[in-house]
Amino acid sequence: MNDPYVDRLIQSHLDDLLTKQELVEFESLMLQSESARMRFWELAEIHGLAPQAVASLRQELEHDPVTPVRNTSTPRTDAHWWSRAFSFTRQRQSGLTLAGGVLLGALISAFAWPVRGMPQMSPPISLTAESFESGLSPAVSGMPPITDLWSGDFSKVVGAQQGVVPADGEKMLQILRADYDGKPTPEGSYCGDLYRLIDVRSLREQLEKQGTIAHTSALFDMSTQPEGEKYRYSVRILALTTELISNPQQFDPLMIDEYALATARQNVRLDNDPQTWELAQCELRLPAKTDFVLIHIGITYGHNDEDIRRNTFPGHFVDDIQVSLSNFAH
Numbered sequence: 001m002n003d004p005y006v007d008r009l010i011q012s013h014l015d016d017l018l019t020k021q022e023l024v025e026f027e028s029l030m031l032q033s034e035s036a037r038m039r040f041w042e043l044a045e046i047h048g049l050a051p052q053a054v055a056s057l058r059q060e061l062e063h064d065p066v067t068p069v070r071n072t073s074t075p076r077t078d079a080h081w082w083s084r085a086f087s088f089t090r091q092r093q094s095g096l097t098l099a100g101g102v103l104l105g106a107l108i109s110a111f112a113w114p115v116r117g118m119p120q121m122s123p124p125i126s127l128t129a130e131s132f133e134s135g136l137s138p139a140v141s142g143m144p145p146i147t148d149l150w151s152g153d154f155s156k157v158v159g160a161q162q163g164v165v166p167a168d169g170e171k172m173l174q175i176l177r178a179d180y181d182g183k184p185t186p187e188g189s190y191c192g193d194l195y196r197l198i199d200v201r202s203l204r205e206q207l208e209k210q211g212t213i214a215h216t217s218a219l220f221d222m223s224t225q226p227e228g229e230k231y232r233y234s235v236r237i238l239a240l241t242t243e244l245i246s247n248p249q250q251f252d253p254l255m256i257d258e259y260a261l262a263t264a265r266q267n268v269r270l271d272n273d274p275q276t277w278e279l280a281q282c283e284l285r286l287p288a289k290t291d292f293v294l295i296h297i298g299i300t301y302g303h304n305d306e307d308i309r310r311n312t313f314p315g316h317f318v319d320d321i322q323v324s325l326s327n328f329a330h
Helices: 002-014 020-032 034-047 050-062 077-092 099-111 199-205
Strands: 125-130 155-158 170-175 191-199 212-224 231-240 260-266 277-287 294-300 314-328
Touching: 002 020, 002 260, 020 034, 170 191, 170 199, 191 314, 199 212, 212 231, 212 294, 231 277, 294 314
Parallel strands: none
Antiparallel strands: 125 314, 155 170, 170 314, 191 294, 212 277, 212 314, 231 260, 231 294, 260 277
């Protein structure tokens, strides 16, 4: 099934952008149409959400239902980060547990996977964990010129302010603008970006087994904004080759998706409460030819009217960025 309207409903559900009326329509569609359920799975894989969905289904079958509560005051260690991410996904992706469990059963049947026998993931190996406690602000050179460097648009490391308290420690990153130092054409920019390039060529043998999953998450918050202001926050993973990295025409924010081996992203919308942090997380199964992983953290001013778009962000923050790898356990 590849109906544009159905695809839009599913994409909006995965990005948590459905209206109440659309959510009712989405639930009905998932319950009644096997082809729509299969399309849901296809798009979930593109979003990098398929393994989380399977894990949440497995948890539903193996444990009594609980309502997970996210406590950002509890430090997130490597050992339990992935289980927390699963719990959050299970809470957020409401379409998997709608209609008193009926939709959950329909999706399990549609996927026809032996959920209890799903391959287990090994404990995640941390590639980087950034809470900005060093106080060093990222470079403002756009796409990172070297590996293991945070770089992007204008931003700065700050302490608690505007009613927002860091999620982890005493520091957090404030995204200030949607352009960077020396950007050729800053006019019209409305996306504040942060990137990190990670070299995974030393993992070639592991990647060739086609069982390596890259995980990324970040916490977002904003100060109280005027009613009607709309912002979208995203976490994205891209699998890249050495050839792409060395080609300036391809290693460009506007072109990189076209040339990447694979991508995954997750969008979230924030409430207008500066006391609550929201988690965005995604994962990507890395192709065997992956040389580099690019992590992209983004904030977008999403007003539909381009005349109202702007390239500054008055009170928008990121904290506790986690990047790790897991393998399918054999």
